[in-house]
Amino acid sequence: MGLSVAVTQAQPKYGVGTSTYLLRPDRVFDGETMHADWVVLVKGEKIEAVGRPAAVNAAGAEVIDLKGTTLMPGLIEGHSHLLLHPYNETPWDDQVLREARSLRVARATVHAEKTLLAGFTTVRDLGTEGADYDDVGLKQAINQGIIPGPRMIVATRALIATGSYAPKGFSPDIEVPQGAEEADGHDKLIQAVRRQIGKGADVVKVYADYRWGLMADARPTYTLDELKLIVETAKSSGRSVVAHAGTAEGMRRAILAGCETLEHGDAGTPEIFALMKQHNTALCPTLAAGDAVSQYRGWKKGSEPEPERIRQKRITFRQALDAGVTICFGGDVGVFAHGDNARELEMMVEYGMKPLEVLRSATSVNADVFHLADRGRVRPGLLADLVAVMGDPTQNIAQVRQIRLVMKGGTLYK
Numbered sequence: 252m253g254l255s256v257a258v259t260q261a262q263p264k265y266g267v268g269t270s271t272y273l274l275r276p277d278r279v280f281d282g283e284t285m286h287a288d289w290v291v292l293v294k295g296e297k298i299e300a301v302g303r304p305a306a307v308n309a310a311g312a313e314v315i316d317l318k319g320t321t322l323m324p325g326l327i328e329g330h331s332h333l334l335l336h337p338y339n340e341t342p343w344d345d346q347v348l349r350e351a352r353s354l355r356v357a358r359a360t361v362h363a364e365k366t367l368l369a370g371f372t373t374v375r376d377l378g379t380e381g382a383d384y385d386d387v388g389l390k391q392a393i394n395q396g397i398i399p400g401p402r403m404i405v406a407t408r409a410l411i412a413t414g415s416y417a418p419k420g421f422s423p424d425i426e427v428p429q430g431a432e433e434a435d436g437h438d439k440l441i442q443a444v445r446r447q448i449g450k451g452a453d454v455v456k457v458y459a460d461y462r463w464g465l466m467a468d469a470r471p472t473y474t475l476d477e478l479k480l481i482v483e484t485a486k487s488s489g490r491s492v493v494a495h496a497g498t499a500e501g502m503r504r505a506i507l508a509g510c511e512t513l514e515h516g517d518a519g520t521p522e523i524f525a526l527m528k529q530h531n532t533a534l535c536p537t538l539a540a541g542d543a544v545s546q547y548r549g550w551k552k553g554s555e556p557e558p559e560r561i562r563q564k565r566i567t568f569r570q571a572l573d574a575g576v577t578i579c580f581g582g583d584v585g586v587f588a589h590g591d592n593a594r595e596l597e598m599m600v601e602y603g604m605k606p607l608e609v610l611r612s613a614t615s616v617n618a619d620v621f622h623l624a625d626r627g628r629v630r631p632g633l634l635a636d637l638v639a640v641m642g643d644p645t646q647n648i649a650q651v652r653q654i655r656l657v658m659k660g661g662t663l664y665k
């Protein structure tokens with residue numbers, strides 16, 4: 252029988268900050284520009300003051316000397332899957348079909364800690380890939396201070412058109428579990444969107460195209476009307492919609508339907524990117540995922556010429572930049588190792604962005620695109636989500652890997 256007892260509040264291991272710190276780096280990147288000779292005062296979980304030392308009243312603060320470092324807002328990963336691990340360890344099909352949910356969650360707790368310690372204090376986690384609503388509990392465990400990890404924006408199961416996102420190679424007589432929730436048509440789509448929101452989705456993810464059936468190439472899945480319905484249903488609850496879209500037609504429909512970010516965009520065209528610019532749709536290019544998958548398929552990066560897929564990606568990414576499309580930082584991490592999120596930052600530079608632009612993308616731009624007004628900048632009143640890296644990452648982006656300090660909500664993790 253049940254027993255009613257007096258509940259005492261357990262002291263969380265990773266709570267919000269209660270201390271006052273004065274951080275003294277060589278320079279501060281505030282999410283938009285660099286400032287030499289700035290200090291940052293943190294009080295409790297928020298940033299209290301920033302500026303030249305003489306202008307900041309630091310009486311009573313514990314001083315943290317960060318000589319040789321650049322202090323920045325905690326980085327915001329725009330496209331993660333904490334419930335996946337690299338496909339060269341276990342192929343996606345086998346993760347979905349053969350791994351117990353308990354195993355996947357146990358791994359995800361480790362992924363969360365690695366992500367945070369690498370300086371990524373927020374992730375937009377875009378689908379559990381067959382692990383139902385397990386991202387919701389993971390997020391709660393982090394928010395309750397039970398395990399260390401980043402703040403999470405979760406998509407839960409994500410939406411797919413029937414039969415379009417499953418492990419492949421099975422007899423059509425067998426029902427194979429899908430990598431997301433199947434829903435089509437008016438009533439079913441409304442119900443699925445509302446159910447996912449009701450169970451904890453902060454954002455709704457839809458697969459606007461995919462490789463399905465026996466064809467090897469990706470094709471659009473949902474109709475424009477279906478996508479519009481998903482957006483309208485999500486919007487009425489204040490949630491935005493993000494679309495996996497790799498084909499030009501899938502992208503076009505997702506843009507016109509009002510999806511706020513497009514993931515991948517590999518086969519975009521100048522016309523499509525112009526349409527994105529016109530509709531203020533952001534692109535999350537996931538360069539590192541394509542690069543990783545090509546290497547898993549046997550490409551010897553560095554010693555062999557780039558495969559066609561990579562050459563094309565460079566071209567379309569350049570077209571997106573030329574069209575002035577807002578670029579979100581998001582690597583589709585999980586395809587490659589959690590904690591190695593910086594790989595995408597390095598590749599954005601390699602594919603043509605300036606390091607300063609890349610850092611903006613990973614901080615203030617992602618905060619704006621994801622509607623996170625409380626973070627992404629070093630500014631009084633915002634959350635004290637901060638990282639310090641050795642050297643100056645606007646000169647050499649690889650410095651983001653030289654982590655000296657990680658703070659989330661005023662609590663020091665490193």
Ligand SMILES: [Zn+2]
Binds near residue numbers: 330331377583
């Ligand atoms: Zn993904």
